[in-house]
Amino acid sequence: MVLFSKFRPLLQTVLRPKEQLQSIVKRWSSGRNMRVMISEFHERKFFDMFHYYFLIGLVPTFCVVFYANVFVGQATLTEIPDDYEPRHWEYYKHPLRRFMARYVVQPFDERYEISLHSIYTHVMRDQLKALERKVKRLEHARGDAKGWFYRPVVDHLTELEQKKAVERSDGYSAMVAPRELPPPRSWPVPPKT
Amino acid sequence: MPEPSPPEHVYGLNKWSDLGYTTIDMLYLRPVRWFHRNFVERFRGQAYPYYHRKFGTVKTIDECEIQDQTCFYEAEMAFLREKRIDTMIVEILHDRLTRCIAYEGRIDALDKCAKEKDALFESHTNWYQKYGEMGVPHSCIDAYMKQKHHMIWMRRHPEVDLKGWAIEREYEKKTKDYIKSIPMPMETR
Numbered sequence: 001m002v003l004f005s006k007f008r009p010l011l012q013t014v015l016r017p018k019e020q021l022q023s024i025v026k027r028w029s030s031g032r033n034m035r036v037m038i039s040e041f042h043e044r045k046f047f048d049m050f051h052y053y054f055l056i057g058l059v060p061t062f063c064v065v066f067y068a069n070v071f072v073g074q075a076t077l078t079e080i081p082d083d084y085e086p087r088h089w090e091y092y093k094h095p096l097r098r099f100m101a102r103y104v105v106q107p108f109d110e111r112y113e114i115s116l117h118s119i120y121t122h123v124m125r126d127q128l129k130a131l132e133r134k135v136k137r138l139e140h141a142r143g144d145a146k147g148w149f150y151r152p153v154v155d156h157l158t159e160l161e162q163k164k165a166v167e168r169s170d171g172y173s174a175m176v177a178p179r180e181l182p183p184p185r186s187w188p189v190p191p192k193t
Numbered sequence: 194m195p196e197p198s199p200p201e202h203v204y205g206l207n208k209w210s211d212l213g214y215t216t217i218d219m220l221y222l223r224p225v226r227w228f229h230r231n232f233v234e235r236f237r238g239q240a241y242p243y244y245h246r247k248f249g250t251v252k253t254i255d256e257c258e259i260q261d262q263t264c265f266y267e268a269e270m271a272f273l274r275e276k277r278i279d280t281m282i283v284e285i286l287h288d289r290l291t292r293c294i295a296y297e298g299r300i301d302a303l304d305k306c307a308k309e310k311d312a313l314f315e316s317h318t319n320w321y322q323k324y325g326e327m328g329v330p331h332s333c334i335d336a337y338m339k340q341k342h343h344m345i346w347m348r349r350h351p352e353v354d355l356k357g358w359a360i361e362r363e364y365e366k367k368t369k370d371y372i373k374s375i376p377m378p379m380e381t382r
Contacts (some may be wrong), residue, residue: 043209075243086244093243119262
């Protein structure tokens with residue numbers, strides 16, 4: 001904060017206003033202009049706030065990075081032992097990179113396997129859909145099997161109507177298809193034998 | 194930390210380089226080395242390992258079944274990996290030649306960097322034969338077809354020098370003859 005008084009001439013150079021715009025010439029002779037400058041208070045406040053908000057992030061970051069580089073250190077390259085399968089973060093050298101790989105980022109191999117799985121699933125799905133379309137097409141064309149393109153919708157009104165029609169009529173109906181014929185009627189006219 | 198490079202034969206080039214290196218040495222290298230020796234090496238924790246990732250062998254594109262999309266994907270990934278590795282190899286060889294030229298000087302490099310130059314030429318031509326001139330984007334199938342057409346062409350034209358060593362040697366000879374033809378006093382060349 002003490003050094004910031006040295007920045008004053010810099011700020012004045014940067015923010016020097018144009019003479020004809022900012023200078024007050026009323027009742028002054030020509031050539032004398034009032035320099036509009038930044039106040040001490042404003043300057044100190046600006047730098048204070050700038051550094052406050054900048055260092056809030058920088059100080060913890062710097063401490064963490066310092067600790068990781070100086071006290072933890074980077075890993076040494078070794079051959080993979082025969083009976084050991086390294087975890088996915090053990091393929092990285094820098095400790096912070098290992099941390100990110102372990103807790104933050106999706107592993108490299110996992111991403112590969114997920115891609116393979118999604119490809120397989122899409123392929124299987126496409127094949128099944130194609131099979132369904134083919135079956136529908138054939139059933140519709142041949143019409144030799146009931147069930148696939150008959151929608152299993154329960155139409156209560158139609159069923160009731162059919163039942164009522166059966167009761168009203170003599171019982172002859174192709175839709176109902178009864179197991180045996182109804183008994184012969186006796187009223188009003190007995191049938192001719 | 195990565196191992197520091199030994200600063201042998203730095204002093205003695207010319208007074209400006211010596212002065213520059215001395216400045217950098219005093220301002221940066223010596224304080225950092227002092228800090229590393231006295232603090233970092235004392236307080237550093239245990240050393241721990243990291244490993245080099247090994248990719249298992251997968252089927253290449255010519256061994257895949259028809260309509261086997263997962264096999265295609267794996268072959269494609271393997272192809273891209275191989276391409277990146279080959280690109281890095283060519284880059285490293287290029288870097289070696291550049292360093293050799295910087296070390297020897299532009300004129301002496303013609304004599305002393307011949308091995309690096311030949312290695313770079315060979316690797317670059319091989320890279321181009323394998324991955325080049327296929328259009329962007331291209332797939333592993335395009336590369337496979339290129340290999341097939343290349344082999345057919347080589348079978349039909351066995352006498353043609355595809356890598357261009359003759360042209361390269363001729364160009365080297367021309368350069369050396371030109372430099373020899375410049376009239377200069379003996380102690381300078």
